[in-house]
Amino acid sequence: MNNILNYASNQLRISLSDTSYKLERIPEKVLQNYLGGVGYAVKVLYEELNEGIDPLAPDNKIIFATGPLTSYQVPGGGSIEICFKSPLTKAWGESRCGGDFGPELKKAGYDFLIVEGKSTQPVYLFIHDNKIEFKDASHLLGKKVSEKHSIIREELQDQDISIMCIGMAGENLVSIASVMSEDRAAGRGGAGAVMGSKNLIAVAVKGSGKLQPKKTEDFNIALKEVRKVLKESEFVKGLRQFGTIGDMAGNDAAGDWPTKNWQSNSWGKAEKLYDHYLKHNFVKNKMCYKGCPIACGRVAKVEEGRFKTPQHEGAEYESVSAFTAFVFNQDMDAAIYSTYLCNELGIDTISAGAVIAFAMECYEYKLLSKEDADGLDLSWGNPEVLPILVDKIAQREGLGNLLADGVARAAQKIGPQAEEYAVHGKGLEGPAHDPRSGKLLAVTYGTANRGMCHIHPLEGMAYDSGKVTWGMTSYGVPDPNQLDRWDEEGKGTITKTLQDGLIMPDVLGVCKFFMYAGLTLEHYAKLLSALTGWQVNGADLIRIGERINNLQRLFNIREGMGRKNDLLHERVRKLPQFGLYQKEDRCAIKDYEGMLEEYYQARGWDSQTGIPKQKKLRELGLNLV
Amino acid sequence: MKVKVKLYTILKKYAKGKILGDGSIILKKGATLQGLTSDYLAIPDSIGVVFLVNNTPQDKDYTLCEGDEVKIFSLICGG
Numbered sequence: 001m002n003n004i005l006n007y008a009s010n011q012l013r014i015s016l017s018d019t020s021y022k023l024e025r026i027p028e029k030v031l032q033n034y035l036g037g038v039g040y041a042v043k044v045l046y047e048e049l050n051e052g053i054d055p056l057a058p059d060n061k062i063i064f065a066t067g068p069l070t071s072y073q074v075p076g077g078g079s080i081e082i083c084f085k086s087p088l089t090k091a092w093g094e095s096r097c098g099g100d101f102g103p104e105l106k107k108a109g110y111d112f113l114i115v116e117g118k119s120t121q122p123v124y125l126f127i128h129d130n131k132i133e134f135k136d137a138s139h140l141l142g143k144k145v146s147e148k149h150s151i152i153r154e155e156l157q158d159q160d161i162s163i164m165c166i167g168m169a170g171e172n173l174v175s176i177a178s179v180m181s182e183d184r185a186a187g188r189g190g191a192g193a194v195m196g197s198k199n200l201i202a203v204a205v206k207g208s209g210k211l212q213p214k215k216t217e218d219f220n221i222a223l224k225e226v227r228k229v230l231k232e233s234e235f236v237k238g239l240r241q242f243g244t245i246g247d248m249a250g251n252d253a254a255g256d257w258p259t260k261n262w263q264s265n266s267w268g269k270a271e272k273l274y275d276h277y278l279k280h281n282f283v284k285n286k287m288c289y290k291g292c293p294i295a296c297g298r299v300a301k302v303e304e305g306r307f308k309t310p311q312h313e314g315a316e317y318e319s320v321s322a323f324t325a326f327v328f329n330q331d332m333d334a335a336i337y338s339t340y341l342c343n344e345l346g347i348d349t350i351s352a353g354a355v356i357a358f359a360m361e362c363y364e365y366k367l368l369s370k371e372d373a374d375g376l377d378l379s380w381g382n383p384e385v386l387p388i389l390v391d392k393i394a395q396r397e398g399l400g401n402l403l404a405d406g407v408a409r410a411a412q413k414i415g416p417q418a419e420e421y422a423v424h425g426k427g428l429e430g431p432a433h434d435p436r437s438g439k440l441l442a443v444t445y446g447t448a449n450r451g452m453c454h455i456h457p458l459e460g461m462a463y464d465s466g467k468v469t470w471g472m473t474s475y476g477v478p479d480p481n482q483l484d485r486w487d488e489e490g491k492g493t494i495t496k497t498l499q500d501g502l503i504m505p506d507v508l509g510v511c512k513f514f515m516y517a518g519l520t521l522e523h524y525a526k527l528l529s530a531l532t533g534w535q536v537n538g539a540d541l542i543r544i545g546e547r548i549n550n551l552q553r554l555f556n557i558r559e560g561m562g563r564k565n566d567l568l569h570e571r572v573r574k575l576p577q578f579g580l581y582q583k584e585d586r587c588a589i590k591d592y593e594g595m596l597e598e599y600y601q602a603r604g605w606d607s608q609t610g611i612p613k614q615k616k617l618r619e620l621g622l623n624l625v
Numbered sequence: 626m627k628v629k630v631k632l633y634t635i636l637k638k639y640a641k642g643k644i645l646g647d648g649s650i651i652l653k654k655g656a657t658l659q660g661l662t663s664d665y666l667a668i669p670d671s672i673g674v675v676f677l678v679n680n681t682p683q684d685k686d687y688t689l690c691e692g693d694e695v696k697i698f699s700l701i702c703g704g
Contacts, residue, residue, distance in 0.1 A: 234672065238635035238701045246634045250698030253682065254675040268680070466700040467673035481670055580682050 007031055007068055007532065008209070012110045012132070014125065016198050017058060017117030019134045026111065032534060033621065036067035036111055038094045039507040039548040041083035044114065046551055051558045055087035055190070056173055056197035058118035064164070064203065065112050067509020068528055070102040071211045075226055076514035078103055078289020080164070080181075081506055086189040088175040088351070088406050089427035091556045092449045093194075095186035097179065098288035098511055100162040107207025115200060124165070124202035126156060129209070137201035141171055144344040145180045152204050165202035166192040167346020169394040173197055174404040176351035176393070176429075180343060183313035184288050184297075187348035188453055189428060214533035222526040226519060227293075233517040236294050240285060243298040244317035248274045251317075252325075254465050255581040256437035258430065259325040260380060261357035262423045262571050264579035265434035265587065267325055276332040277315060286313050294513055300336050307337035307387070314339050318454050321432035322353020323386055327360060334383030341387050345394035350454065351406055354429035356389050358407045359399065361421040367414050374398040423569045425452030426561065433457070435572055436587040438464025438485035442573075443495040443595045446566045449552035455512065459502045460495065462516065471520030472501050475542060486586040492598030500545035501538075507548060547620045550612050553605075554622065563600075563610030568592050626652050628693040630661070636674070636699045639666045652689060659685040662697065672699050 009031070014021045026040075034040040041063045053059040062084045071077040080102035086093030105113060108129050115125075122137040135155070140148050148165045162181065169177035170192030177192025178185040195201070213219035230236050238246065251257045252270035259267040277300070286297035300315035302308050315336060323335035342349045362368040363378035370377070374392070376385045376399070392400025402410050407429055411422035423430050428451030435442035441460030448456045462468040463477075464485035473479055477497050483490070501521055505512040508524055521538035529536045556565070573589040581587045600607045604616035617623045627649050632640050643666055644650050650665060658676050662668040662685070676683045677696040689695070 234635055235701065238699070242634045242701060244701070247701050249633055250675060250700045253677050253696065253698045254700060255682065256700075462673075462700070465673055465675065467671065480673075580677070580680070584682065 007036075008106060008109045008111045010110050011112040011114055012127070013114045013116070014132075015117045016115060016119040016123065016200060019119070021132050031068075033544065034548065035507045035544060036070075037065050037081045037507040037509050038083055038503070038552070039544065040112060041065045041081065041094070042092070042548060042551045042555060044112075045083060045085065046555050049085060053085065055085045055090060055093075055194060058116075058198065060085050060194055060197070061114055061116045062191065062194050062198070063112055063114050064101075064105060065509075066102045066106045067507055068531060069524065070106050070509030072103045072289065072291055073211055073223070074510060074527065075230055075293050076505070076511035077509065078292055079509050079511055080105065080186070081509070082179055082186045082191045084189075084191055084194045086450070087173070087193045088190040089451050091426055091451070091559050091561055092552045093189040093191065094450055094506070095179065095188050095191045096455060096506060097164070097181050097184050097186035099181040099184045100289050101164050101181050101205060102509060103289065104162040104205045104207050106211070107209045108205055109207060109209055113203070115198065118197065119199040122199045122201050124152065124204065125200070127203065127205040129207055140201050142168060144168075145346055146344060148202060149182060152202060156204060158206065161204050161206045163202055163204045166195045167344060167394065169345050169347045170196035171201070172394065172396045172404075174347065174393060174396060175406055175409070176348045176355070176404065178346050178348045180346050183343050185343060185348065187350065189450055192346050213531045215530045218530035219527065222523070222530050226523050226527070229518045229523070230293050230514070235513075235517040239294050239296045239513060243285060243296050243315065245274065245277065245298060245315050245320055247317050248321065251433070251437075253580070254437045255576075255584070255587055256434050256461055256465060257321065257325050258432055258434045259579065260328045261326065261361045261421060262430065262434070262569070264576035265436040265581055266576070266579040268580060269330060270325070273324055273330065273332050277320070277336075281315060281332060281336050283311055294517065296513065302333045302336050305333060307331070307333040307383070309333075309337045309340045312340050312343070314343060316349075318432050319349035319353075322350050325432065326353040326357040327386065328381040329383050329386065330381060331383035334386050338386040338390055341390045345390065347390060347394055350431050351429040352390055352393060354423070355393070355403045355407050355410065356386065358410065358421050358423075359389070359403055362414060362418055365417070367418050368399075372399060420571070423571060425567065425569075426450070426556075426565050428452050430569075430572070433461045435460070435568065435589060436576065436581065437461060439488045439589060439595065440464045440491045440495060442568050442589050442592055443492050443599050444499065446568045446592070446596060447495065447499075447599060449549065449556060455506070456499065456503065458512075459498045463494070463498065468516055470502065470515050471522065472498060474538065475501060488589070488591055488595055490598070492595040493602040495599055496602035497542070499549055500542045503545045503548060504541050507545065547622060550616065550620055550622055553612060557611055563596075563608065566596060566610055626654050626656065626689065626691045628652060628689050628691070628695055630695045630697065632666075633696070633698045634701065635672070636668060636697055639668050656689050657685065658683060658687045658689065658695070661689065661695065668697075674699055
């Protein structure tokens with residue numbers, strides 16, 4: 001394999017229906033307009049999918065997308081985006097995963113892997129540079145994720161090969177099924193079910209190419225600058241030392257910890273839970289890809305007892321919060337075990353915790369009987385039922401079958417009262433951040449293209465409470481220290497600019513944490529310019545980000561969405577029912593519609609329908625799409 | 626005026642040499658939470674912090690009282 005020049009400029013298109021593949025060159029102009037990751041992927045899916053297709057039919061396609069900066073050489077470059085029409089939301093689906101898969105796919109010579117059709121038999125793909133093989137995967141069915149990894153590595157006689165696979169949940173077309181790369185998950189939106197629907201059980205990839213920038217000297221200078229920023233970053237040191245779970249107590253105190261199915265935004269228990277984790281569960285930190293300078297991953301375990309759990313990479317903030325605060329559970333060992341089980345069965349931990357919390361509330365209000373619950377006691381915080389329900393969801397067994405399609409569809413089946421307890425945005429269950437901690441999060445949740453997720457809307461929380469600027473003040477975003485986190489005026493306009501800038505990590509193929517660590521669009525523009533020989537600056541990246549956000553929006557509009565789907569659940573707008581902020585009137589959301597109106601104005605979208613105006617589309621070059 | 630102060634995660638290093646062994650700090654009467662973080666602990670503005678005083682959320686302009694128990698959290702903002 002020859003060295004690859006910055007972009008491989010290639011996409012590998014796999015047809016599972018007739019076990020064929022072809023290599024396609026990508027025009028440079030297209031890459032300049034959409035770059036990669038979720039940007040290039042939305043262009044392909046918008047153009048190649050028909051409206052209204054069943055996400056689990058062979059018509060759907062799944063794209064494994066790297067970005068131009070996906071590489072072991074670029075800090076944060078261990079990244080892959082999976083893009084698809086979501087079976088959970090029936091809308092734009094994307095899911096990111098850290099690890100070696102992205103860099104290895106790029107080294108194999110492919111920027112994008114597009115998988116279409118459906119195999120008649122379970123298969124896995126083996127990609128080693130230009131060698132592509134379809135391999136029988138019948139013997140992998142029903143195996144845990146770690147077993148699938150071991151078996152594939154044994155068969156390929158390569159213990160180092162990078163693998164993404166589905167678990168039992170994906171095989172059973174669970175709408176909240178993840179795609180796993182070891183213990184790392186492309187969790188949100190049901191990518192695992194899309195793979196399962198295609199009988200695609202895994203993809204194993206290894207490459208031997210090497211990144212070759214167009215302007216090597218400029219690239220090395222830009223890299224040196226980036227490394228200096230990271231070396232001095234408090235965020236890098238903090239995340240390495242404490243991991244994402246280190247935020248638990250702070251978020252609880254900030255009113256940013258959705259508790260008891262969003263009845264409150266704080267609980268006051270996080271400090272105690274975190275102390276237990278430090279004493280009994282934490283083993284060490286871990287890199288998700290070779291050479292990550294942050295190494296935010298945690299290795300955790302439960303030494304003994306009924307929730308005994310082997311050492312594994314887990315104990316992430318979102319996952320643990322979903323199985324503690326969401327479900328009102330004070331047993332950290334049960335949470336660690338349940339999240340481990342989610343990973344082994346290939347289920348999104350966030351949606352799993354959320355849908356169990358929803359079931360517990362339905363049980364409390366007798367919308368679900370003990371018989372409906374398969375004889376389980378779904379009382380709030382009962383740690384015993386958590387792993388049982390995870391297993392039932394993965395198997396689509398009993399109550400698990402109802403919960404396997406997420407809170408929105410479960411509520412539709414249970415009845416109108418259940419809607420009150422089904423907290424989601426566009427069908428995606430909310431993560432462990434609460435807009436009652438800062439109002440920007442309300443707008444980012446309501447308008448995010450994939451729904452109420454923990455990646456794109458996170459800038460809302462980080463801006464309002466964390467006072468993170470990401471260097472975006474150069475583009476008209478006010479200094480967050482000058483604003484109150486509970487102010488509503490102005491937040492709609494700020495959201496627009498932040499969304500367009502902060503989508504870039506998922507477009508360029510890098511981990512978003514590196515922007516939190518102090519890297520800015522200018523840093524990325526310098527790297528990209530040196531890599532490709534193009535002349536790109538930060539403002540150009542924002543413009544491209546705006547184009548991508550609008551095209552994702554058009555994808556959703558084609559599926560029948562619009563302003564009516566830019567919702568924030570009523571429960572999340574109200575004062576919490578208990579906790580530290582119960583009497584803090586400022587945290588309730590007073591005028592969500594006003595913030596949304598301001599956002600539409602800033603976006604150049606019709607305020608009645610939420611559809612981008614023709615003028616805006618022309619400006620972005622999307623009128624020809 | 627003596628108040629108790631507890632710092633979390635990345636803020637712990639700002640306690641060194643400023644917070645006494647019993648977890649307390651001596652402040653001038655009338656000191657606010659903003660004054661505590663900027664003037665006494667020298668926590669940079671770029672780090673977003675949240676305060677609990679006697680386990681109740683308080684804004685940075687809150688005026689501290691003798692015997693208050695202050696918890697200061699940073700938000701790493703990951704995950």
